[in-house]
Amino acid sequence: MSMSQRVDSRTRDLVDKSTRQILKASISPQDDIIAERSRATFDALQMCYALNGGKDKIQRRAQLVEALKRTSWGNKERRHFMTREEEYVEALRASFGIWEKMKQEKMSLEDGVTMRSLVDFPGGLELHIGMFIPSILSQGTPEQQQHWLPLCYDLSIIGTYAQTELGHGTFVRGLETTATYDKTTQEFVLHSPTLTSTKWWPGGLGKTATHAVVMARLFIDGKDYGPHAFVVQVRSLQDHLPLPGICVGDIGPKFGYGGVDNGYLAMDHLRISRESMLMRYSKVLPDGTYVPPPPSNAKASYATMVYVRADIVKNAGSVLAKAVTIATRYAAVRRQTAPSPGQPETQVLDYQNTSHTLLPLVAAAYAVHFMGETIMGMYKRFDKDRERGEFSSLPELHALSSGCKALCTWITADGIESCRRTCGGHGYSKLPGLPTLFQNYVQNVTWEGDNNVLCLQTARYLLKALVGVQRGQQATGSASYLNHAAAELHAKSAVQGASGWNAHALQSAMRHCATRLAASATAMLQSASRSAAGASSRAAGGLVFEGPAWNNSTVAMIKLTRAHCMAELHSNMLSSITALHSSGKVGGRELAVLQQLASLFALTHIEAHMGDYLEDGYFTGAQAASIRQRQNALLLELRPNAVALVDAFGIEDYVLNSALGRQDGDVYTALLDMAQGSPLNSSQEGPAWHTVLKPVMVKHSKM
C-alpha cells in the first residue's frame, strides 16, 4: 500500500496538531493482549500440555508447522482467495504432498494425521483414506484385500464410497441402485433404474476417484437381498475418462468444502465380475446361492458407525476451540465506545452480552473436548473386547455416541456462528476465518446420521431403559440415573442462594430434568401408541417406535436426548478434570478454573432451558433467579482468564490462518496486509473498468 506524495511542512504541522488529539485516545491491540495474559490466574502452558497429550506432542506439532509452511502445497497465504477449481486442485496437491512427505521421510501414521489436521484442507482423497480403504479392510476377503490395498496405498487407484443417492440418505434400506446377479456369466449387472437412484454426494467421486465402493440392492433370481457393497471402477486408469456405462461428474458448489469434488454416478446396465462384491460376510456363490452374513456382522457395522461418531465428537471440540480462540482474542483487543469523553474505549469482552456469549462457548469447547476423549477411549476398549466376541458395551456406546454426535455438532455449528457475530462487522470478512469454519463445518449436523434421527435413536434407548426400570430391571451406564426415576419425579432442588450452585447441585438438577423428560416422553408415546390403530409390530413396553405415534412425538424425544447428553457432558467434564488433577497433569489453580468452566457450562444450559426446571416445581422462581446470579458472577470471575483459556488450546497461528485470531493481537495490520491478496486488487483500476465502467462513465468515448 503506497500513496506517497510530497507534503509541505506547513501542512504537516497543521495536521499533526489534529493527529495528536486522535492518538491520545488509542491503545494498541498488542498491548491489550499482553495485559490480558498477565491477568491469568493459572498456567496456560501447563493446561495446554494437559489438553494436548503432553509437551512432546505440542513440540512435534510446532516442528511440523514449520516444515509445512515451507512447502508450496502447505503454504496458506492464498487460501482465502481461491476459486472453486483452484481449491479442488490445490487441496489434492496438499493431500498428495502429505502422502509423499510421509513416504519420503518415513513418518509415522500419527504424524500424517497431525499434518492433515494442520494443513486443514479437505480434498478429493478424503474418502479414499476415510472410507474406501477401510471398507475393503473391513468387508473384503483376504484375496480382495491383497488385490486392492497395494493399489490404494501407492495411489495407483483412488477410491470413494458411494451410498447416498439423490432420493435416499438416512433410509439406507430405500436405496434404489440395483445389482442383479447373472448366473450365466457369473457377473453382477449394476444399474441406476431411476433418476433418484443416481448416487449423489460421495466425496472425490466427481473428478478424482477411479473406483468406488457402491452400495446397491442385491437381486438374485428376482429376490431382493437388500443393500450390499460392490467395488466398481468408474474411470479409466489411462486417461481418467469415465468408462462405458458410467455417467459421473461433480455435483456443483456447496456451502463449503470447495476442495472436495462431491460427485454423482449413474450406471447403465454395467457388468462387473462376481469377485467385485465385497464378500467377507455376505456372499454370492457362482451358482447364485446367497450366503447371509453371520449375526455379528450387524454389530460390526454398528461399531464402525460408533467410531465415526466418536471421531466427529472429538473433531467438534477442536473446531469449536478454533472459533472461540479467534473470537475471544479479538473481543479482548477490540475496543468500542468510551463510557465518557476522554476515557479509553471499553474492551468488547467487558460488555456482559459478549462474555455471556463467548465464555460459555469456551466452556463448551472444553466440555466437548473431554467428551471426545472419553468416547474415543470407550470405543478403543470396546474394540479390544470385540476381538474376543464381547459386544455387551455396544448398545450403551451406540446410544451415547449418537446423542453426543448430535449435541456436540449442534453446539459447535451454532457456536461458530455465535462467535462470528461477536466479532461485529469484521466477523463478516473471510480473513478472520470464521465464515469458512462455519461453511466447512455445518454439514456435520447432517452427515453420518442426521442429528434429529440420531437423537431419536438415543431417546429410544432411554425410553426402553426407563420402561425396563419400571418393570424392575436395572438401567446401566449413562442411563443408570433412571434407576431412581420414581423418587426423582417428586424431588425438589434444595439449593439456597446463588452460592449453593456447586457441581453436585447442578448435576442433580440436570439429571432430574432428563429423568422427568424421559418419563413424560414415555407417557406421551405410550398414550399415542395405544391409540395408533394396528400398531403392534415393534411394540416394547407399550411403545411403538414407528408410524404416526412416533412421528408425532419426535420433538419431545429430541428434547430428551439433548437434556440427557448435556448432563453427560457435564458429569464427564467433572470426572475428566478430576482425573487430570489426580494424575498430576494440572495443578490446583488449573483445576479451580476448569471447575468454574464446568459450572458455567451447566448454568448456561440450565438458564437457556429454565422452563424445564420450573414446570414441575423442581426449581422455585427464586432458584431460577439465583441461577442467573451465579452465572453472571462466574462470567466476571472467569473474565481475567479468558485469553489464557483459549491460549491453552494451543492452536497455532498457522492453523487458524485468521486475521483476528492471531496470538500477538495485531489484528488491524493483519486485515490490511491480508486484503492485499484479494484478486480484485491485482490491478489498480479493477476488473470492471475497461469492459463495464468506462463505456458508460466516460461520455466522450462514446461520441
Added chain:
Amino acid sequence: MSMSQRVDSRTRDLVDKSTRQILKASISPQDDIIAERSRATFDALQMCYALNGGKDKIQRRAQLVEALKRTSWGNKERRHFMTREEEYVEALRASFGIWEKMKQEKMSLEDGVTMRSLVDFPGGLELHIGMFIPSILSQGTPEQQQHWLPLCYDLSIIGTYAQTELGHGTFVRGLETTATYDKTTQEFVLHSPTLTSTKWWPGGLGKTATHAVVMARLFIDGKDYGPHAFVVQVRSLQDHLPLPGICVGDIGPKFGYGGVDNGYLAMDHLRISRESMLMRYSKVLPDGTYVPPPPSNAKASYATMVYVRADIVKNAGSVLAKAVTIATRYAAVRRQTAPSPGQPETQVLDYQNTSHTLLPLVAAAYAVHFMGETIMGMYKRFDKDRERGEFSSLPELHALSSGCKALCTWITADGIESCRRTCGGHGYSKLPGLPTLFQNYVQNVTWEGDNNVLCLQTARYLLKALVGVQRGQQATGSASYLNHAAAELHAKSAVQGASGWNAHALQSAMRHCATRLAASATAMLQSASRSAAGASSRAAGGLVFEGPAWNNSTVAMIKLTRAHCMAELHSNMLSSITALHSSGKVGGRELAVLQQLASLFALTHIEAHMGDYLEDGYFTGAQAASIRQRQNALLLELRPNAVALVDAFGIEDYVLNSALGRQDGDVYTALLDMAQGSPLNSSQEGPAWHTVLKPVMVKHSKM
C-alpha cells in the same frame, strides 16, 4: 449426461425385473406437490394478491421477470458458479443494465426497485444509489446538489459513503479520520492519522467508486468539532486510477456479497476545497468560523436511521419468505423412511420435528412481513409530519424500529439456517440457494446498528417509560401496556386447557412477560447504578445508562427488548390481518388460516422461553404443558396448508433460482441439470488430472 452403450435384450430383461420392484415404491415429487396444493383450505392466489399489494403488482412483476430473463445480465443460469471477480463484474453489469433499461424504456422508479429485487444481485452501485445520492440530497446545499446530482444520475461519477473505519463501527464519535481546516488556502486537509483510521467496509469503494462522502472529525484551529461529511474524489475520471494521496482497494472476500467491492481508503494529507464539505446544516465559513447545525438536524439524521431500519424489517420478511418457500416445498416432496416395508415413505414434513421447525418460520415470515408494512407506514406518516416540524412520534418510531430491526434480522438469519438444515444433505448444496441466502443475509444482524446495541436503545426507552409510569406519567405507543405494570406484576394467567389459548390470552401472556422483564431490568439497573461510584452524569430515575452498571446488565436488557418486540410483532399481525379482512382483501377462510399462523407464532415464542412465564408464577406447570399441546395441535391443523401458505408469498422461480424451491416440485431433475454447469464439469477428466493426478497415479509415465 450421456452414457449410452449397447445393452443386449437379455441383460435388459434381467435388470428390468429388479427395476420393477424398485419402481413400486416410488412416488414422484411433482405428484406430491400437486396433491399438497389440492389440500389447501384457502385461496392461495387471493392471499398472494393481498400480501403483495394487489393483482396488478403481481402481473407487472411477471412481465418484468420475462423481460429480465431474456437479457444477458439478468439471466441467472451461471449465478451459482461464479468466481469472486466474475460476481463483481457481472453484478455491475446487472446494475448498469437495469439503469439503462429504465432510461431507454422510460420506466418508473417503482419498476426499477422491483427489477433490482428480482435480479437480486448486489454490486458496486449499492451505495451510490442507497447512500451517496441520498447524502447529497439531504446534507448538501442547493449549489452542491446542482453540481453533483446530474453527474450521479448519468453515472459520470459513482459514489459511496465512507464512515466505518478499521477501528470504529458502532461508536461514530470515535472515528479517527481528520479534516483539518486550512484558513490560508480555504481548504480542508483530509488525513488518516492511524492504521485504525483506515476507512473499511464501504460498498463500492474498492474498485468502483470515483467519489465518496467521507465522515471525518473536523478540526479548526486545533478544536475538534466531531464527525462531518466531505465529498472526496478518490479516483481519476480518465483512467480510474487512485488520485495522489489516496490509497484505496478491495478488503477481500466476505461470507457473502461477493459482487460488492467493499473497500478501504487511507488519505495522506489530502487537500480538498472548502466547498467539498456538505454544508446544508453545519458550515465552515471561509475565515474558519464554525456554524453549528440547527437542533432539528439531529432529529433529521435519526429519521434517516429509522427509514433504513424500517427498510431492513421489510426486507427481512421477504428474505425469510424465500427461505421457507424453498424448505417447505422440498419438505413436502422429499420422502424418507417407510414406516414398514412396502408402505410409501413418509413426507419429511410429516415428521413432527420438521413441521415444528418450518411452520413456525412460515408464521414468522408472515409476522415480519406485516411488521415491515406497519413500520414503513409509520415512517411515511412521520415523514409528512416532519415537513411541518412535527417530530413527536420520533422517539417511539426510533425505539420500535431499532428493536424490530434487531429481532426481525435475528429471526430471519437464524430462520434461513434452520430452513437449510431441514433440507438434510441437499441443503448443503448451493444449488437450492439457501447457503447463499444465508451468506448474503447475515450481515444484517451487524450493520446499520449492531443488533445488541439496538436492543439496548429500545430497552433504555422502555426503562425510561416504566420509571415514568412509576412516577405517574403516561406511557404511550408500543410501551403503553406498561401503564398497567403495577397490577400486571401480580397477575396470573387464567387459561384452562389447551383450547383456552386464543389470541387474547397469548397476547396478554406476552405483554405480562415483557412487563415483568422491564420491571426486573429496571430494579437491577437501579441497584447497580446506586453502587456505581460517581455515576450520575446521565442518571434518569436512578438509572445510569453507561459504564459498568449498564455494561453488566446488558443481557437482561436485550432479553427485555426481544420480549417486547415479539409481543409487538404478534399484536401487529393480529391487527394487520383484521384490517385485510375488513377491507375485503381476504375472505373468511384466509383470515382463519392467518389467525392460526398468528397463534403458532406466539405459541412457539412462548414455548421457547417458557421459563420466563413460569418463574413468577404467571403460568402453572399445567398451563405450560397445555401451551405445547396447543402448539402441536396447530401444527397438525396447519399442515394441509403448508405449501399453499408459501405459494401465497408469490415468489417466482426466477427469483428463488433454487433447485429445491421450484414451484413444480421437480427437484431431482433440477439438481442434476444445474450440476452440469459446475466449472469442474467443463472437462470430463477434471482440472487436476494432467497436473496432479496423472504424474502420481500412472507409474510408467515416471519410469
